[in-house]
Amino acid sequence: MSMETIEFDGARQDTVMRILDVAETLFRHYGYSKTNVADIARELGMSTANIYRFFASKVEIHQALCSRMLGASYDLALRSAALPMSASERLRRYALDQHRQTMETMMDEEKVHEMVIVAIERDWHVIERHIDRLNDLVASMIAEGIAAGEFLDQDPHIAAKCFGAATVTLCHPQMAAQCVAKENRAQPEDLVDFAVRALKP
Secondary structure: OOHHHHHHHHHHHHHHHHHHHHHHHHHHHHOOOOOOHHHHHHHHOOOHHHHOOOOOOHHHHHHHHHHHHHHHHHHHHHHHHOOOOOHHHHHHHHHHHHHHHHHHHOOOOOHHHHHHHHHHHHOHHHHHHHHHHHHHHHHHHHHHHHHOOOOOOOOHHHHHHHHHHHOHHHOOHHHHHHHOOOOOOOOHHHHHHHHHHOOOO
């Protein structure tokens, strides 16, 4: 690969990241439905046609944003799974870290909820891939716990899906928003402890 190609690819990637950064800011501030490609171009000081050189539509921009946000979530999950502790403690850390990230990055603006709804309605394959990756990661932790005698002998993939379903209110922005500071809802730590205990003999 020539130096010219490397420089071009680097410049292109920089432009893509700038577009995504501005799009995310506008989506969070004004909402997805009230933001169009022209608004993003105007904020960047470039033409709408130039945006279309990198993304075919606003939906494609949103898909890329979803992938980026979910990628950060998966990276956090990988770090939790690699911690030098028991499978039980790693599962606790994984679930509570996902909850903390949701609260810190997804709950700061009301418009984020609209982004989630749009993602579910239009970009479901992006979220499905993310859920599959998380399930595989949780299944690997559960399998290690089974091998160590911490957990019941069971299908780790089924157990991972059940663990995810039991703790979904911690990482789904809309569900988390509805459960915040409500006394008749389980506290995150209690919910995670309950889900981990269900895996044990």
